[in-house]
Amino acid sequence: MANIIGLLHDQLCSLVRTFCALTEASWRYETDDYKRQTFIPADLWSGDNLGVLVGVKLQKALLEMEMAYTQKNTRRLNITKTISLKSLVSNHQVKADETLLTTWDEVKAALKCAKKLSFDLSHQFFDADFPGHYARKIHSLSVTFPTLLPPYQNMRVLLEQTSNTLLVAPDIEAVKSLYTPTEKTDSDSIIRNLRINQKIILSRGNDDSGEFPDDGFTGGQYHSFEHTGAVSHWQLSVPRPKNGPELLDNLNDIIIKLNYTAKSGDQSFENAVNQLLEDNESVRKGHD
Structure with missing residues (x-):
């Protein structure tokens, strides 16, 4: 016994x-x-x-x-960043099947062929707004499609986060490695791919988070992408574009509203990131 x-x-x-x-x-x-x-x-x-x-x-x-x-559990900086996919296209940051898209018409053509649009929200992309921030984590995300929806019609769009990166300490050497994404540098200050491959379906077309309003049945669950790194890679597609071609024809842009939290490093870290931004800008202009 x-x-x-x-x-x-x-x-x-x-x-x-x-x-x-x-x-x-x-x-x-x-x-x-x-x-x-x-x-x-x-x-x-x-x-x-x-x-x-x-x-x-x-x-x-x-x-x-x-x-x-x-x-x-101290309160972090709360930041909203509004991202225009059309603006990313004009900056040569959107691809379809590894092919760089340069016009909005090419984007719509790719979606009509059920191709996946891929784009990055890089560390440098966020540093351009607030250099010296780190620990950027998604709080929530919603998408708006500026198009005319016919009565009783829905959008049918799939959005997936395929990778994310989190800088957990104000480490300038780690930041330098993030500015060169082809070099996967191992660092204790970088955490990669927290809860990756999360997906949402966007059907409402206006400020859509891919979730129903809180109804008490999902209490305690993390929201989609919550606490994952804001520095991230995404894929957006329309799995069955033939079901609503007129929606894509009238599509003017895709607007992503990203609410994220961050911590602020000290002045020396901010100065170092600013210098890194200036150096990268000089290199980019030299290549143009």
Whole structure:
């Protein structure tokens, strides 16, 4: 009987430890602290007393986690960035099947052929607004399609985030590596691809987040793309363009409203990023 009780207790402790590990993963996901030693002790189980202290040890770990979260949970900078896909096209930042698109007519033609538009929101893209920021994380995202929707018609658009990058510390060497995306530099200050390949369907056409209004059934779940890196790569497509060709014919632009949070580095970090921006601008002009 003692062996059976011990086995059941062991299984229960393993289950509770798994839940605590998931809680810790969420803690790191929200605080950006991936360097801290784990809260959960390695010596949970003791065969001498059939693990009777496991509950106390895990409770202590959870209390430490809660206290650390309270200390780290300071309000971040809240920023809204409005992005015009047509503007990205004019800056040669939109592709379809690895082919660079240079006009809006080419964009509409690609969508009509069910091709995937791909575009990047680079670290430099955000630094151009606020140099010296880091830990840029998506809070929410919505898309507007400036087109005339016929009665009882919906948009049928798929948006997918295929990669994202998070700079978790004001590290200028890490920033330099992000300015050269072809070089995948390993750095403790860079976290890549948090919850990648999330998708949303855009059907309303106006300020559409791909989610229903909060109805109480999804309480506690992260919203689409929430807490992923704002520095990211995206794909947008219309899987069945023949179902509504007139919608694409009248499409004037695609507007993305990105709400994101960020932290601000010190003045020396901001100055270094400003210098990096100027150096890259000089190189770009030299190539033109």
